Amino acid sequence: MSAHYYKRFVKLAEQWPRDRHKNRGRDVAVFIESEIERVFRKECNTLPQDSALCERRLQSFEQILKSVHRSNYPNSYKSGVFGLNLDRLREANSDDGRRMFGLRDDKKSFFSRFFRRKS
Known part of the structure; x- marks a missing residue:
């Protein structure tokens, strides 16, 4: 089943x-x-x-x-809570847009930021 x-x-x-x-x-x-x-x-x-x-x-x-x-x-909303249209929201939520806002996927710990290896 x-x-x-x-x-x-x-x-x-x-x-x-x-x-x-x-x-x-x-x-x-x-x-x-x-x-x-x-x-x-x-x-x-x-x-x-x-x-x-x-x-x-x-x-x-x-x-x-x-x-x-x-x-x-159906609804008649053409923008989100920030007043951005769908294309701008997609752009802001893309990986490049998130990087621009400082929202990275590679979260580093407190110690790794201060004690990183120098090459």
Whole structure:
């Protein structure tokens, strides 16, 4: 039973769009794929075999992927909380934009910043 749901989840996860502005560590599609792998492969012995719950989660994932609620409840907002349009928000949230704001992925500890090796 879990193999059937696993295949359906993987098929939906393949349809999720990739974000070319982000690295693999920050891409939602990569996170979804890794979560599916984690839940179905590594925790398969501890999962309860509740097919109704799995079916509801599968339907919810499919609704998110197809933007069902977005089309049922449209809004007229053209900018975010900072007044930026979607293109500017994507630019600010890209890896280059985050570096520009000082939000780096390579977090260094307190001691490594002061006692780094000199070459």
